[in-house]
Amino acid sequence: MKKLAGKKVALLGSRKIEDISKLVENQGGAAVSRPAQGTLLLKDEKLQDHVEMLTECSFDWIIFTTGIGVETIYQTALEMNRSDALISSLQKANIAVRGYKTANMLKKLNIIPAVRDDDGSMAGLLRELSAYSLKGMKVALQLHGDPAPLLKQWLEDNQAVYEEILPYTHIPPEEKVMSLLLSEILDGKLDSVFFTSTPQVRNLFSFARQKNTEEQLKTCFSEKTVALSVGKVTAQALYEEGIIRVIFPEVERIGSAVIELARYYTEEDI
Template sequence: MGKGLNGKRIAIGGSRKTEEISTLIEKQGGTAVIRSLQGTVYPAEEQIEPDLRRFIKEKADWVIFTTGIGTETLVSVSEKIGLKEEFLAAVHEAKIGCRGYKTYAALKKLGMTPSASDEDGTTKGLIRSLERFEFKGQKIMIQLHGEKAPVLTEFLEGKGARVFPVLPYQHIPPERETVDKLCRELMNHEIDAVCFTTAIQVRSLFDYAREIGMANEIKQAFEERVVAAAVGKVTAEAIRDEGITRLLAPEIERMGAMIIELSRYYESLNS
């Protein structure tokens, strides 16, 4: 196998396993630069206690879980405040929506079967599954994970639902200096590709670009010369949500597969 990343400067948007990803890039002949767009996600147990109590008291017609760890955190916090049985009973009374196989597995452990779930691990897949239901006047609790779900919320509100979001995790944005540096590098043709390993990284980059008035220029950079590489379907969906159509995402959702896919892409251009 050739070294398709020869002469290429690849930015890594993650903050975990950066050494491992750097090694993979270097083995393919590239130069890795770490530009963490991840920020910090931390449990927000104190913040969600009032939301949990409200949900238990008022109930909901639907409960939608979007991550396995978020689902488990809600159960854990309800247990800490002595309301686990009441929380689970309130969930059982509602119809359940679910995104992602880890979320499905977490619900299965609790003996819960979703009425609607995605087929591909994406929010759009979940929305397709929800389209057949009526939501007018219904109350829906959505478990989020460190960020908002504007597409899902907009879909439900568009069908007349009252959406009640619960965030068991809070997200602290990445360092502005890091995001600004990457924006400048993208504009100055100093980066050939960006490896995104979570949807939050995509949001961080484009939220900052919009804030400084460079969103169109950054989008153009990705569409014309910089390759956006996504580790999996959910991350790829976030890139597409930003209007980027030129992206790579491996069938196998692993970092190694993402780097090989990127290397093969450049090899095919050279040949």
């Protein structure tokens, strides 16, 4: 018998759904699409102002958290004919980075960060940043889809003054989809929920709080429904929401996550 036989897995992403469904089906499971990602809107109207601030060295520290965020800021600078000035400014700045995609994008621009996370997560970034004093310093905090509550709290606790830079703004996923997903979890109709990004985590728990079912949701994830994460960064977002049982692969890959879920069910003999 295949390892996911009889298991129903909700896919919360909005990309490559057919491919991921096939991976689940190859293990004997059934996949259903419940897109909880939300969608991107146009670039934030303040972005040009923020690019100008970055080129004028208005910040003591700059924290980049996503590769697409760096790319969008750079493309905006190109449109403003300020790309050379931006790169020159960033090369002189104190820069902290979360994620290999972010670091790779900066590397393409010949920018070397002063601080790099140790494991791809916000918690890993904070561990490395803790060696520095940011008291009274002005910090540019680039975010993308994830409010990063731990990072913002750390900056506040360390008496830093931060400005959020949002290369894109988001709109939440469809309410009818979220309502269906939440009811399926609460009613025990899903064996696993596959999270492939941190916004999916935030969106689900934010919706549950709106419906006053957050504690019920946590109970479901601890007693029946298995939270599956594509990697440790998204897993960290689940931990921050109070979910203790999270399955994820060592290397962040969708196929590896599905195999890890199959292995979990085999070992647990569920």
